[in-house]
Amino acid sequence: MRAAVTTRYGSPDVVEIRQAPKPGPAAGEVLIRVHGTTVGRTDCGMRQPSPSFVRLFAGLLRPRRTILGMDFAGEVEAVGAGVTTFKPGNRVFGLSPVVFGAHAEYLCLPEDAAMAVMPAGVGFSEAVVCEGAWYADTNLEAFHLKPGQSILIYGASGAIGTAAVQLAKAYGIKVTAVVATRHLELVRGLGADHTVDYSAQDFTKIDETFDGVFDAVGKTTFFHCRRLLKPEGVFASTDLGPWCQNPLLAIWSAITGSHRVIFPLPQSSKAKAIVEFLKARMEAGEFRAVIDREYPLEAIADAYRYVETEQKTGIVVINVRPASAAGRDLTGPLA
Ligand SMILES: NC(=O)c1ccc[n+]([C@@H]2O[C@H](COP(=O)([O-])OP(=O)(O)OC[C@H]3O[C@@H](n4cnc5c(N)ncnc54)[C@H](OP(=O)(O)O)[C@@H]3O)[C@@H](O)[C@H]2O)c1
CATH class of the missing domain: 3.90.180.10 (Medium-chain alcohol dehydrogenases, catalytic domain)
Known part of the structure; x- marks a missing residue:
């Protein structure tokens, strides 16, 4: 072959x-x-x-x-x-x-x-x-958000980001998608409730706070996004970060009990469930x-x-x- x-x-x-x-x-x-x-x-x-x-x-x-x-x-x-x-x-x-x-x-x-x-x-x-959705769903699940709560998804135009927008909407979460100008229409079409053009404004200065901030592309930091979080809000990233800070902050958050930063890793044991979940979402017209x-x-x-x-x-x-x-x-x- x-x-x-x-x-x-x-x-x-x-x-x-x-x-x-x-x-x-x-x-x-x-x-x-x-x-x-x-x-x-x-x-x-x-x-x-x-x-x-x-x-x-x-x-x-x-x-x-x-x-x-x-x-x-x-x-x-x-x-x-x-x-x-x-x-x-x-x-x-x-x-x-x-x-x-x-x-x-x-x-x-x-x-x-x-x-x-x-x-x-x-x-x-x-x-x-499935791969992007597997990473996206692993993170969304770890946020423990309820329908009606809010998430800001930074880098919503990549494989993980586009999946995260659609899956968050399927879970009934309010989505603010942060992308470059060229992707604004795309993420609106995927169901984002609000969009922010990171190439036109500093997304960390918007006048809103969120239950979750998800860096789906690994290009920002917890310290940069901190003011976007509600008092109980949680930050997650798909990337280690340039100084490996994301897993280290997650460990520190767990030790101190603040749970402000999480770094969930996808598990192969859960991969079958995500494939079946995606199939159902595609059949329902909620995922493409x-x-x-x-x-x-x-x-x-x-x-x-x-x-x-x-x-x-x-x-x-x-x-x-x-x-x-x-x-x-x-x-x-x-x-
Ligand atoms: N270690 C691993 O095995 C592994 C596996 C999977 C994923 N990951 C990590 O997960 C992350 C996302 O993966 P992915 O496959 O979803 O990424 P991806 O598809 O490669 O993401 C590309 C998208 O991100 C946008 N982007 C680039 N720079 C940006 C910035 N500074 N701010 C906001 N958006 C930006 C790009 O559009 P614009 O440039 O136009 O904004 C593009 O649409 C990566 O950090 C990757 O390292 C790691």
């Missing part, structure tokens, strides 16, 4: 399209023919050239997982003995947060992995939305993919380069099926 293989750490140039052994489903496993996947910030982090703590589990000297890709959507091609939930021909989507492996034509996962039958009427490209660009698998290195600009809007999709099979001309990015 064709796969994007990364055998060493480095720039996007280290990602090679190669033939790799096609997996076969053992008992209890499902073989998926992958049609769509994404390049996300996690894939970039797993491949990055400069050493980081990520290498403690990604592999000290070279990557342990040579085929990356967490989000997938495709068709079940075969099932192993004893599988009852899925059958060949099912269109499925989901998340592979432990073994990755979706940057390839085939992916084999246990039947009880984080996957579900795709909602009717949703295309493969529109179904590869925000697709920035699509690339064929052969151009995945270009997709990495684009994602690493940190300028993408929503997700960047990789079409794994060859153009002829997919019936589309995918000779370059679809901006």
Whole structure:
């Protein structure tokens, strides 16, 4: 099978399209023919050239997982003995947060992995939305906000941000989305009650306070946002911060009992629940993919380069099926 293989750490140039052994489903496993996947910030982090703590589990000297890709959507091609939930021909989507492996034509996962039958009427490209939603939902859940309470989402135009706006609205939370001018219409369309253009004004000076402030893009700090919080308000970020301050502040908050800063980490044990939750939200018309660009698998290195600009809007999709099979001309990015 064709796969994007990364055998060493480095720039996007280290990602090679190669033939790799096609997996076969053992008992209890499902073989998926992958049609769509994404390049996300996690894939970039797993491949990055400069050493980081990520290498403690990604592999000290070279990557342990040579085929990356967490989000997938495709068709079940075969099932192993004893599988009852899925059958060949099912269109499925989901998340592979432990073994990755979706940057390839085939992916084999246990039947009880984080996957579900795709909602009717949703295309493969529109179904590869789970990674951002998983991070977003992990944070939203940790805020413990009730319907009618308020959240400010900073960086609401990225994969996590666009998911957070939609999921917060699904939970009945009042959303103020902070984005650049070019994304104002987008976040209004996703359901944001209020928007703030961070390129036109200092968002920390707005005349309102919130039950939660969520830095969905990891570009601000608790100290910068403190005055936006109500007395019991909570701050969370998706990023460690330049001095690793976000997890440290969260630990300090827990020790002192103030709970002003939290740093929740997504758990693979909860990934299946988020896939099923997303399916329900998509069926209810409350969640949709925000697709920035699509690339064929052969151009995945270009997709990495684009994602690493940190300028993408929503997700960047990789079409794994060859153009002829997919019936589309995918000779370059679809901006
Ligand atoms: N360590 C990991 O494995 C991991 C995994 C997933 C995510 N994360 C972290 O989670 C964060 C978000 O990930 P993501 O995939 O959602 O990000 P993303 O999609 O790459 O975010 C890009 C978006 O953020 C906006 N943006 C860029 N700079 C901004 C700024 N200074 N203020 C506000 N918005 C800004 C960009 O639009 P404009 O530039 O036009 O505003 C763009 O729409 C990142 O910090 C990432 O490191 C980490």
